[in-house]
Amino acid sequence: MTIPPGAADPAPALELRDIRKSFGSVVALRSGTIEVDAGSIHALVGENGAGKSTLVKIVAGLYRRDAGVFRLEGAEVDFTSTADSKAAGIAVIYQEPTLFPDLSVTENVFMGRQPVGRFGRIDRKAMRAEVDGLFQRLGVRIDPDRPADGLSIADQQVIEIAKAISLDAKVLIMDEPTAALSGVEVDRLFQIARSLRDEGRAIVFISHRFDEVFDLCDTVTVMRDGAYISTSRIADTNVDEIVRQMVGRDVTELFPKQETTIGDPLLEVEGLTSAGIFHDITLTVRSGEIVGLAGLVGAGRSEVARAIFGVDHYQSGTVRLNGKPVPAKSPTAAMRLGLALVPEDRRKQGLVLDSSVSRNTTLAIREQLAKFGIITSGFENRAARVWASRLEVKTNALSTVAGTLSGGNQQKVVLGKWLATEPTVLIIDEPTRGIDVGTKAEVHRLLSELAGQGMGILMISSELPEVLGMADRVLVMREGRITAEIDRADATSENVMFAATHAEEQHS
Amino acid sequence: MSTATTTPTSNVTKRLGAIGKAREFGILLALVIVIIAATAANPNFLFSADGWRDLLLTPSILVLVAVGQAIVLITRNVDLSVGSVLGLTAYLTGRLFIDFPGIPIIAVFVIAVAFGGVLGLINGALVAFAKVPAMVITLGTLYAYRGINVLWTGSDRINASDLPKSFLALGTEQFLTIPILTIIALVVLIIAGWYMKNTRGGREFYAIGSDPAAAELYGLRVTRRLLTAFLLSGALAGLGGVLYAARYGTINSQAGSGWELDAVGAAVIGGVAIVGGVGSVWGAAIGAVLLLTINRALPILGIPDFWQRAVVGVLIIGAIVLDRVLAVRQKRKLIEARDDS
Structure with a gap:
């Protein structure tokens, strides 16, 4: 680990301790803890649903923590927006980069903080020159004048990285950046990540690919079920141990x-x-x-x-x-x-949230229920009652709006809808x-x-x-x-x- | 990551730029064709003092309103209240001259534009804070502002004789054969065009319309920008209202009704995407000129009254289909460019 010159303060660049976050009754994060030093690449691993994304979103300023300590270079911080997080020198690169498709690559890099001259006029030449410099440094060839629309995920990530560098971000978080990349692209990304580390930036690398974690990172933190499990130096651990810590549950x-x-x-x-x-x-x-x-x-x-x-x-x-x-x-x-398909996103794909439980339950069999093309709520309720009681949907009335049910009960309604089609x-x-x-x-x-x-x-x-x-x-x-x-x-x-x-x- | 061997400024970008410009060029070309056709049928359409004046004067006020509308549309919103704002400020203008005799014209301008801006700001605040779609909010304020207008005006109307001569002169006077109104519209257009292209604020309007969620993630001040966009739209409709009063002299409670649709139509014809992020105020302005010029040209070309509205409809649908086709083509080219490189 290289410590940047003049950094007498040993405080880590990013420190989160016992962070808690829940959404309604669902606890997404019980005790999120991670400590990342400047000039190092720190892996954050865990199964899907372990709470990594929630932790990242708290750092990014998208969510506010319910409890816990959040420090940057030793100073406690509290972000209320993504702008706060950005101003504090944090850049987050999401798995699916979010760029403005209609705007040029250059504009995407500088949006919101373009260099300006007289009368607030954007200095396009300066902007262009800086992008050229950034891309040269990153060793990529993307046409800076083309719109972001149609770029590959890899190129979009490069733009996000260019953005982070031009912001002079101290902490760079990459959320599964390699998920959609080919081998060559991954190598390029790693090269960039290492050079950023050597400049003294702190990098958090979230990945499911252990070969990459072991190849790239200095330290690894494991999370499971919304809680911190362990932190170890890469040199002192191995894949088997990490996998055990990730899944470690009695199945x-x-x-x-x-x-x-x-x-x-x-x-x-x-x-x-x-x-x-x-x-x-x-x-x-x-x-x-x-x-x-x-x-x-x-x-x-x-x-x-x-x-x-x-x-x-x-x-x-x-x-x-x-x-x-x-x-x-x-x-x-x-x-x-x-055939029946109970979709992944029940709120968007499985339910009509504003409709009643009985209407949702009978949605897939409405044609069978209709008499002369007319469905009365009597038909609906009779059919819905069967499934609601069989699946033990906990609701006061079948007329309850589906959106107000708990996640579990919503899922039962979606299941009931499809089971009704036999x-x-x-x-x-x-x-x-x-x-x-x-x-x-x-x-x-x-x-x-x-x-x-x-x-x-x-x-x-x-x-x-x-x-x-x-x-x-x-x-x-x-x-x-x-x-x-x-x-x-x-x-x-x-x-x-x-x-x-x-x-x-x-x-x- | 691209392992491109081409130079950074590839041919693709140039071709794409050409498509973008072609959109505004196309609409300009259509305008020229309409003018040529109408002039061929009746040379007075262009080659007479009145013809030339009408050609420039008729669309001037709509250009102002369409510019404001384009700014709002670019942020992926819409302002349907502009017609009502225009009507209300036109009546306010008349009242100011009647109730405060001798009030300086410049003061009336300032008051009316500020008033329009406040009405726009109300729209913006409702959209930005209440998070209700602009379509619904401004449909509501369309009726609300018109209602206030009817309440205030009643069966009263303002006549040209109530307004000072020097004010009315603004509506008809020319400078080097160019009507004053047209000069005002042109100045506003140039400033707005410059602002949208060259400032952070302008570019952020495009960014917000291009992907609102990304704008939040970027930490852009989305709320502030939305307020600004609606404020500008309202203020420009307010300016339109004063000029309407100067131009027509007669103002009743229905002044400006239906203008919102002309403004949206002009922007769409001019290549402003209804889903935001794409287009320019220049396009919207040319669209406004085309829309009103066609309306005047069709009777000269002997096309029956009945068909005139239909032509406008065809124009709008045609413009949207054209945009869609261009967008699909551009997307394909961009993906090809990526795969090539």
């Missing part, structure tokens, strides 16, 4: 999966390909089987689900249900054939994201029951314990490809995590 107790008899194939997907999103996806879901689809966020799992259900287009491949082909791009046809195969994307532990167990019991009745379930989940506990078979995706297929008996946190992060070794 078996939580998920009382029933034994089922697995029957004939129901859903058969062959060679499904959508350019740039997923490639050659082949999978089968049998009667009574829960197939877990694991992988990191962005691996293309939800996209596969959407393509199977006919929401998104795909270039080649076939989907068959009960032996019958499922046409592309027609969710209606998929529904008729007996599907033979249920695709469920992140079944328990953001819902409390009790309801989680209920959802798991329900899924297990449904499989017991002969339904085929394709369950996408970013929570390893859920995948390991529920799935009869685990498929792991990485960067748009299925990289491993592991039976329930053989599946462990380590081998699933490994397949999700290291592609090459698992290709067969």
